[in-house]
Amino acid sequence: xxxxxxxxxxRAVLRLNDAGEFTKPSPHQYPHQWNWDAAFIALGLSHYxxxxxxxxxxxxxxxxxxxxxxxxxxxxxGKSDYFPPPEFWQTxxxxxxxxxxxxxxxxxxxxxxMVWLIHERTPSMDFLREVYRQLVAWHRWLHTARDIDGTGLxxxxxxxxxxxxxxxxxxxALDRITPTRxxxxxxxxxxxxxxxxxxxxxAPDYERFVHLIDLGRRLRWEPHALMDQMxxxxxxxxxxxxxxxxxxxxxxxxxxxxQDTCEIDGWLARTRAVFDARFWDATRGLYLDYDVxxxxxxxxxxxxxxxxxxxxxxxxxxxxxxxxxxFDNPVEYAPGADSVYxxxxxAKNEPGYSARRYWCGPVWIHINWLIADGLRRxxxxxxxxxxxxxxxxxxxxxxxxxYYDPRDASGCGAVDFCWSAALAxxxxxxx
Ligand code: GLC
Numbered sequence: 516x517x518x519x520x521x522x523x524x525x526r527a528v529l530r531l532n533d534a535g536e537f538t539k540p541s542p543h544q545y546p547h548q549w550n551w552d553a554a555f556i557a558l559g560l561s562h563y564x565x566x567x568x569x570x571x572x573x574x575x576x577x578x579x580x581x582x583x584x585x586x587x588x589x590x591x592x593g594k595s596d597y598f599p600p601p602e603f604w605q606t607x608x609x610x611x612x613x614x615x616x617x618x619x620x621x622x623x624x625x626x627x628x629m630v631w632l633i634h635e636r637t638p639s640m641d642f643l644r645e646v647y648r649q650l651v652a653w654h655r656w657l658h659t660a661r662d663i664d665g666t667g668l669x670x671x672x673x674x675x676x677x678x679x680x681x682x683x684x685x686x687x688a689l690d691r692i693t694p695t696r697x698x699x700x701x702x703x704x705x706x707x708x709x710x711x712x713x714x715x716x717x718a719p720d721y722e723r724f725v726h727l728i729d730l731g732r733r734l735r736w737e738p739h740a741l742m743d744q745m746x747x748x749x750x751x752x753x754x755x756x757x758x759x760x761x762x763x764x765x766x767x768x769x770x771x772x773x774q775d776t777c778e779i780d781g782w783l784a785r786t787r788a789v790f791d792a793r794f795w796d797a798t799r800g801l802y803l804d805y806d807v808x809x810x811x812x813x814x815x816x817x818x819x820x821x822x823x824x825x826x827x828x829x830x831x832x833x834x835x836x837x838x839x840x841x842f843d844n845p846v847e848y849a850p851g852a853d854s855v856y857x858x859x860x861x862a863k864n865e866p867g868y869s870a871r872r873y874w875c876g877p878v879w880i881h882i883n884w885l886i887a888d889g890l891r892r893x894x895x896x897x898x899x900x901x902x903x904x905x906x907x908x909x910x911x912x913x914x915x916x917x918y919y920d921p922r923d924a925s926g927c928g929a930v931d932f933c934w935s936a937a938l939a940x941x942x943x944x945x946x
Pocket of ligand 1: 540545549550551552677678679680681
């Protein structure tokens with residue numbers, strides 16, 4: 516398939532999922548708007564339909580909660596056969612919730628970065644001015660409402676907030692949670708209707724996902740209560756890195772709009788000051804997530820370990836170790852006897868690794884995109900090119916899938932998947 520054909524197929528996928536004012540991640544599996552999906556989709560759209568890209572961002576921000584949070588799922592068109600349905604979150608009558616039906620948790624804040632990338636390529640001061648305040652409010656909420664220890668490092672209260680919903684990163688924290696029959700409200704999974712069960716989470720994990728929603732809604736999603744009582748409380752390398760990069764991009768917007776940068780500078784300085792002590796494991800040369808409830812690092816090697824490159828948080832020496840000891844290591848992430856394509860979402864030598872299971876090993880196009888951007892920041896152009904080349908090879912072989920088996924490029928999860936299409940458009944246009 517040549518580039519022109521690939522581009523036109525990618526646009527066709529975005530068109531297929533276009534619901535007017537928002538884009539579904541995929542036609543059947545994900546029939547609403549998702550937070551970080553929308554941001555990547557807007558980047559793809561911006562290459563050929565800027566007004567529609569802006570509409571995507573506006574729709575997402577319309578769902579912002581009064582306290583600043585931007586939710587992870589937005590049910591613009593009400594109920595569907597998706598689980599959880601809007602009413603499951605029990606957000607009606609919450610003073611701090613928004614006016615559009617949504618979930619009550621958030622997702623990685625790539626939005627400011629996408630808005631800034633779009634603006635750099637196609638400047639639009641009016642649009643920047645329009646969204647700037649809302650982005651600041653969201654970042655402020657992340658640095659304060661979810662700050663438990665004065666570091667401003669955001670805490671996740673649910674695995675779904677990481678965007679890496681079913682990563683082996685969460686296994687121990689989830690194992691410590693024992694849902695009882697009474698604490699798991701009745702529910703019917705829908706994710707296994709459209710996708711093979713071995714590409715989806717195990718049932719006990721799914722029960723815990725639901726149990727955590729139940730706890731959150733009993734606490735009326737009140738940030739203080741959540742910080743106090745949620746049994747799952749994790750500082751996540753991917754999320755904090757994405758936020759730090761997005762803070763830098765928000766700062767650029769502030770300068771462009773002649774706004775004061777004091778508050779943003781404070782977030783940037785604070786994160787930089789604490790990041791290494793919290794996440795860097797100097798023995799292994801890896802960034803590890805931190806489990807706040809047991810005050811211990813999570814000793815799992817997942818693709819999020821490379822995210823500090825995207826944020827410019829690693830020193831050149833740390834970056835060199837990440838690349839030499841992990842990225843280029845055939846036992847962990849590089850092609851070898853047991854894989855061909857980069858980048859597995861968990862290291863291949865992790866006990867929880869599984870080549871086709873959701874977030875336990877398969878390759879994701881948006882993760883490749885983020886990490887390639889980070890590698891370039893540190894001068895690792897050959898490695899960044901490999902990620903882009905492999906991403907396009909996976910898509911050429913199996914179409915725009917949700918994730919891919921790193922052994923043979925076969926597609927897994929949902930079909931006609933939007934961020935794979937949107938980022939293919941970006942990759943091909945930026946070349
Ligand atoms: C899955 C992914 C999440 C994504 C969502 C919609 O839940 O884990 O990152 O946003 O699907 O595509």
